[in-house]
Amino acid sequence: MSLVLDPRAQDLLFREARTANAFSAEPVTDEQVQAIYDLVKYGPTAFNQTPLRIVLVRSAESRERLVDHMAEGNKAKTASAPLVAILAADNEFHEELPALLPHFPQAKDLFFSERPVREQSASMNAALQAAYFIVGVRAAGLAAGPMTGFDFAGVQKEFLDDDHTPLMVVNIGKPGEDASFPRSPRLDFDQVVSTV
Amino acid sequence: MSLVLDPRAQDLLFREARTANAFSAEPVTDEQVQAIYDLVKYGPTAFNQTPLRIVLVRSAESRERLVDHMAEGNKAKTASAPLVAILAADNEFHEELPALLPHFPQAKDLFFSERPVREQSASMNAALQAAYFIVGVRAAGLAAGPMTGFDFAGVQKEFLDDDHTPLMVVNIGKPGEDASFPRSPRLDFDQVVSTV
Numbered sequence: 001m002s003l004v005l006d007p008r009a010q011d012l013l014f015r016e017a018r019t020a021n022a023f024s025a026e027p028v029t030d031e032q033v034q035a036i037y038d039l040v041k042y043g044p045t046a047f048n049q050t051p052l053r054i055v056l057v058r059s060a061e062s063r064e065r066l067v068d069h070m071a072e073g074n075k076a077k078t079a080s081a082p083l084v085a086i087l088a089a090d091n092e093f094h095e096e097l098p099a100l101l102p103h104f105p106q107a108k109d110l111f112f113s114e115r116p117v118r119e120q121s122a123s124m125n126a127a128l129q130a131a132y133f134i135v136g137v138r139a140a141g142l143a144a145g146p147m148t149g150f151d152f153a154g155v156q157k158e159f160l161d162d163d164h165t166p167l168m169v170v171n172i173g174k175p176g177e178d179a180s181f182p183r184s185p186r187l188d189f190d191q192v193v194s195t196v
Numbered sequence: 197m198s199l200v201l202d203p204r205a206q207d208l209l210f211r212e213a214r215t216a217n218a219f220s221a222e223p224v225t226d227e228q229v230q231a232i233y234d235l236v237k238y239g240p241t242a243f244n245q246t247p248l249r250i251v252l253v254r255s256a257e258s259r260e261r262l263v264d265h266m267a268e269g270n271k272a273k274t275a276s277a278p279l280v281a282i283l284a285a286d287n288e289f290h291e292e293l294p295a296l297l298p299h300f301p302q303a304k305d306l307f308f309s310e311r312p313v314r315e316q317s318a319s320m321n322a323a324l325q326a327a328y329f330i331v332g333v334r335a336a337g338l339a340a341g342p343m344t345g346f347d348f349a350g351v352q353k354e355f356l357d358d359d360h361t362p363l364m365v366v367n368i369g370k371p372g373e374d375a376s377f378p379r380s381p382r383l384d385f386d387q388v389v390s391t392v
Contacts, residue, residue, distance in 0.1 A: 001338055002225070002227050002228040002230075002232075002338035003232070003235060003335050003336050003337075004208070004335070004336060005205055005209070005235075005334075005335035005336075006202055006205055007207060007362075008202070008203070009201055009202055009205040009335075010335065012200070012201060013201070013331075014235050014236060014239060014328075015235070015238055016236070019240045019295055029198070029381075030391075031198050032198045033389065034198070034389075035198035036198075036199070036384050037197050037385050037389060038385065039199060039201075039206055039210050040381065041382040042205075042210040042211060042213070042385070043327065043330070043331075043358060044215045044330065044340070044342055045208060046344045046364075048380045048382075050382065050388065052388065053388055053390075054389045054390070055389075055390050055391075055392060056387055056390070056391040056392070057387060057392055058391050058392065059392060064303070085224065085241050086229070096383065099335070099381065100380055100382070100383070101319070101375060101380055102380065102381070103380075111282055123319075123320070124319070124323050127320050127323035127324055127327070128324075128326065128327040128330075129327075130327075130391065131239065131325075131326075131328055131331075132210075132326030132327055133206075133325040133330070134240065134324075134327070135209075135239075135327075135331055139200070139201035139205075140198055140199050140200060140201075141197050141199075141200035141205065144240070144357075146240055147307035148242045159392060167240075167320070172339070173225040178227055181299060181321045184244045184296055184297055184298065184299075185295065185296055186237040186244075186246065186296070187237070187240065187246045187292065187296070189230050189233050189234065192233065192237075192246065192248065192249055192250055193229065193230075193233060193236040193249075193250045193251075193252060194249075194250070194251050194252070195251070195252045195254050196227075196251060196252070196253055196254065196255060196258040196355065
């Protein structure tokens with residue numbers, strides 16, 4: 001075995017973890033979300049930027065508004081998941097850079113003075129953080145159901161603002177019955193990795 | 197404890213894992229890279245797309261060519277790391293979708309017939325996969341040193357083609373002496389997470 005990570009942890013995070021489309025009724029608490037965040041906040045990003053923002057959609061009224069913007073095939077599971085989170089990228093993340101990168105506070109002005117540069121960096125690095133978050137949901141013994149099938153402009157208008165771009169909506173909870181499709185194939189190592 | 201992942205695994209992947217800027221001389225084998233890929237290939241993406249491509253820069257001549265395109269502050273560590281990988285997004289990933297999503301082969305033509313849509317999807321989902329890869333490097337007991345400080349057009353021209361966009365270059369190996377800066381601060385839970 002070339003991995004040092006415990007095989008049960010490999011299973012929990014990757015091999016047996018599955019995207020869930022149905023959930024049990026068991027709630028997901030704020031304490032669980034905090035434990036997830038306090039673990040995955042250490043995942044690396046460029047210049048230690050932290051563009052990921054997480055909106056927990058908890059009230060019945062907010063949940064209804066969100067479901068309205070989901071694609072037809074995503075409505076039922078978004079309506080019934082114990083917790084739904086909107087993950088977004090903060091395009092004004094550079095304001096926090098001097099605090100987050102104390103040994104190189106000039107990075108804010110040297111690299112991120114232009115909005116299009118910031119938008120690209122925010123979207124890339126928030127995506128890295130979204131992946132860490134999904135791994136963290138699994139580390140909490142929960143299943144994630146990440147979705148990109150929704151009206152992005154509608155979700156931005158209802159739940160965010162011009163400075164925050166939605167990335168994905170994630171259903172979170174304990175998997176219910178028939179929660180997952182059969183595992184789809186993956187590309188082989190030789191289709192993905194080359195050597196020069 | 198709200199997490200079910202073993203605390204030692206939490207440390208290995210997030211809490212004690214650090215971005216490395218210096219490495220020991222111990223080589224990183226192809227078997228290790230294969231074990232990493234065979235674990236993290238299960239990380240979820242939209243439509244099960246697999247846009248991430250990994251170029252292992254192994255020959256001395258290739259390493260020199262890559263170092264030429266790195267930013268000044270990244271040259272020395274890229275020259276000396278046991279292994280360097282270029283992570284890229286395949287903008288023609290849709291060709292594989294019918295094989296990767298056998299229950300919904302129409303997704304290829306329904307959603308990804310236009311190149312700009314593919315480029316955005318490839319870059320977002322390859323970023324998710326890059327984050328899973330970094331977690332996998334750590335699962336192998338190695339340290340990753342991801343970098344975006346390089347000439348993207350130059351690296352694309354030298355090592356890729358018009359259909360493949362570089363995302364980052366990652367140094368990989370066992371950390372050497374003084375491998376990491378002191379841990380920089382992270383945003384608090386309340387700065388990142390809100391509830392509606």
